[in-house]
Amino acid sequence: MKINPKNIIKAMLISLLMTYLTVFVEYKMPPIPPYTAEFMPDEVLVGGLPFYFIEDHQGISPVNSLQSNPIDLLLSQIDVFYWDKFLINWWFWLSLVLLVLFLKNMLKRSQLNH
Numbered sequence: 001m002k003i004n005p006k007n008i009i010k011a012m013l014i015s016l017l018m019t020y021l022t023v024f025v026e027y028k029m030p031p032i033p034p035y036t037a038e039f040m041p042d043e044v045l046v047g048g049l050p051f052y053f054i055e056d057h058q059g060i061s062p063v064n065s066l067q068s069n070p071i072d073l074l075l076s077q078i079d080v081f082y083w084d085k086f087l088i089n090w091w092f093w094l095s096l097v098l099l100v101l102f103l104k105n106m107l108k109r110s111q112l113n114h
Helices: 007-025 068-077 083-113
Strands: 026-029 044-047
Touching: 007 044, 007 083
Parallel strands: none
Antiparallel strands: 026 044
16 A cells, blocks of 8 residues: 555644644543642643643633643643643544544545455
């Protein structure tokens, strides 16, 4: 099977967009260290799917709000951004997009052979 670089780049961009859009999937979870004993929130707002990669920074950002602007998300430190979890999410979505493209290509080939 021939690999088309345009399809790989397209898949990378689609998966990057899908990863970014998961910022809008917000949910609350128990706090993750490091929090001081005197300031320990009950729940923390996080965003990202399947793994969270942005966390509401208690005390700096407005309460229960996450940055959704990509430039603010990366450059400002209002919320906590986890690069490692972001990359895991991106790889997850990239693998799904590549799987869909592969299955689509197989289906197209099987229809041509019949």
